[in-house]
Amino acid sequence: MVNNLSDYTFEKVDFLHYFRTLLKDRGHKAFYQFLNRAHRRSFSRKKIQQFAPQGVGLEIGCGSRTISPTNRTVLSDAFSSHGVQGSIAKVFFKGDKIPYESETFQFVLSEHVLEHIANPIKALKEWIRVLKKGGVIICFLPHKERTNDRFRQTTPLSHLIEDYEKDVPYNDDTHLEEWFQNVVQKDLMPEHYKHLDKQQLLDSASIHHHVWTEIEIAQLFEHLGLKILLVDPRVYDRRDSFLVIAQK
Ligand SMILES: C[S@@+](CC[C@H](N)C(=O)[O-])C[C@H]1O[C@@H](n2cnc3c(N)ncnc32)[C@H](O)[C@@H]1O
Ligand SMILES: [Zn+2]
Structure with missing residues (x-):
């Protein structure tokens, strides 16, 4: 099935949506905390x-x-939830099978997703x-050195190509034991996944399969024929992250 863009209801005003959802889902305390300028992610x-633009x-x-910008x-x-938090998405599908026509969007954005x-x-x-x-x-991603992936090895491009050639499924278990050794056994497992067993962790796409810095992601994007526009090792309002922007 292919979704029609004209069926989608965009927010009338950007940003308000964020605070409204926060208030509804997470209560007054979270709402006032996030009103703080530092949490607005202006950078x-x-x-x-x-x-x-x-x-x-x-x-x-x-x-x-x-x-x-939720107005566009x-x-x-x-998934309708991740760990213990509900999703604010309006449409649901996996990122490797998108129910929209080719060349529909001016941009595709994701934050802390590709590693899952x-x-x-x-x-x-x-x-x-x-993409048009x-x-x-x-693409905003967790930086290997500034997250709970710091004891893991960076994933080379050759491994990603192998995963692609093998057509590994979304709940592939190749990296599960290594993730356990280098994250869980080093007491770095995120609190909000602790109620999940190993199979649930895979089925809910909760582990970081791969580990990167901005260098490997820029290399991956170039390999896919994209033109690199920005490689930023630091995201000043999300300190565990790096940012790469590339053009079709
Ligand atoms: C760590 S959360 C990040 C959420 C949010 N973008 C943020 O930065 O706080 C990972 C998100 O990736 C989503 N996800 C996992 N596997 C996915 C897939 N195959 N396609 C699309 N989204 C996926 C999860 O549902 C979850 O919302
Ligand atoms: Zn892999």
């Missing part, structure tokens, strides 16, 4: 505005929050397919 929002975009895996972004997710996808090349090929020519991919 990241400015980058999005700079590289995707107009046109309709698609966010993959928005989870419980978004920095997209389709909010999507694969077992077959990143398969997903990225879909993101590129739904000249459109951009805006």
Whole structure:
């Protein structure tokens, strides 16, 4: 089935949506805390505005929050909840099978999602397919050295190509034991996954299959024929992250 963009209801005003959802889902305390300027992500929002100043975009895996301009972004997710938090997405599908026509979107944005996808090349090929020519991919990701992945090895491009050639499924278990050794056994397991057993962790795409810095992601994007526009090792309003922006 292919979704029709004209059936999607965009927010009338960008941003208000974020605070409204926060208030509804997480109560007054979270709401007032997030009113704080530091939590508004103005650095990241400015980058999005700079590289995707107009046109309709698609966010993959928005989870419980978004920095997209919601008055022109389709909010999507694969799961209705992640860990203990509910998703604010309005449409649901996995990021490697997108129910929109080719060349529909001016930008595809995702934040802390690609590492949860077992077959990143398969997903990225879909993101590129739904992008208009000249459109951009805006990808925020956890930096290997500044997250609970710090004891793990960086994933080389050759491994991603193998995953693609093997067509690994979304709940691939290749990295599960290594993730357990280097994250769980080092007492770095995120609190909000602790109620899940191993199979549930895989089925809900909760582990980070792969581990990167901005260097490997820029290399991956170039391998897929994208033109690199920005490689930022630091995201000043989300300190565990890096940012890569590339154009079709
Ligand atoms: C760590 S959360 C990030 C949520 C939010 N973007 C943020 O930065 O806080 C990972 C998100 O990726 C989504 N996800 C996992 N596998 C996915 C897939 N195959 N396709 C699309 N989204 C996926 C999850 O549902 C979840 O919302
Ligand atoms: Zn893999």
